[in-house]
Amino acid sequence: MRARARVTGGGEQGRRAVAYLIALGIGLHNLGEGLAIGAAYALGEATLGAFLIVGFMLHNTTEGLGIVAPIAHDRPRLKTLAALGALAGLPTVLGAWIGGLAYSPLYATLFLSVGAGAIAQVVIALYRVVARELEGGVWTPYTAGGVVAGMAVMYGTGLLVAA
Numbered sequence: 001m002r003a004r005a006r007v008t009g010g011g012e013q014g015r016r017a018v019a020y021l022i023a024l025g026i027g028l029h030n031l032g033e034g035l036a037i038g039a040a041y042a043l044g045e046a047t048l049g050a051f052l053i054v055g056f057m058l059h060n061t062t063e064g065l066g067i068v069a070p071i072a073h074d075r076p077r078l079k080t081l082a083a084l085g086a087l088a089g090l091p092t093v094l095g096a097w098i099g100g101l102a103y104s105p106l107y108a109t110l111f112l113s114v115g116a117g118a119i120a121q122v123v124i125a126l127y128r129v130v131a132r133e134l135e136g137g138v139w140t141p142y143t144a145g146g147v148v149a150g151m152a153v154m155y156g157t158g159l160l161v162a163a
Contacts, residue, residue: 012074015070015071015074016071016074016076016080019067019068019069019070019071019084020084020087022066022067022070023067023084023087023088024087024088026063026066026067027087027088027089027090027091029063029121029122030056030060030063030088030091030092030095030118031091031092031094031095032095032114032115032117033052033056033095033115034092034093034094034096034097034098034099035095035096035099035111035112035114036052036099036111036114036115036116036118037049037052037053037056037092037095037096037099037100037115038095038096038097038098038099038101038102038111039107039108039109039111039112039115040099040112041096041099041100042101042102042103042108043108052115055119056092059122060089060092063088064085067084067085067088095111098111
């Protein structure tokens with residue numbers, strides 16, 4: 001009950017508790033991403049591993065904004081920001097080590113699946129946010145064109161990598 005009061009209560013302490021809970025949730029999410037990165041390298045798929053690193057790096061920038069949003073007006077100390085970053089980011093490194101040491105194809109498949117689930121989680125969450133904000137729906141000609149263009153780029157880069 002006391003932990004709940006800290007999170008739901010107002011003030012700087014409550015906002016800091018929310019930031020730490022967000023960082024913990026993102027850290028668990030990032031563990032799956034690290035597993036996928038490590039498994040890709042364990043399978044000898046350096047291109048896939050590099051692609052996953054770049055993709056996760058891009059979307060983790062926005063996750064960092066979500067972590068600090070509750071405490072942005074409180075002017076947190078550098079120590080607090082470092083702790084939040086470590087809580088959210090270090091599980092990625094741990095996951096990469098675990099995934100990279102998985103020499104079994106079964107474990108590699110499992111870890112890549114966990115990474116795919118982490119990606120799906122982000123896509124579904126963003127879809128829900130965007131769907132609430134848009135009146136005409138998510139699938140407009142522009143978004144359909146963006147999806148088709150993204151698939152074309154993926155196909156094209158896949159051809160270049162295979163060559």
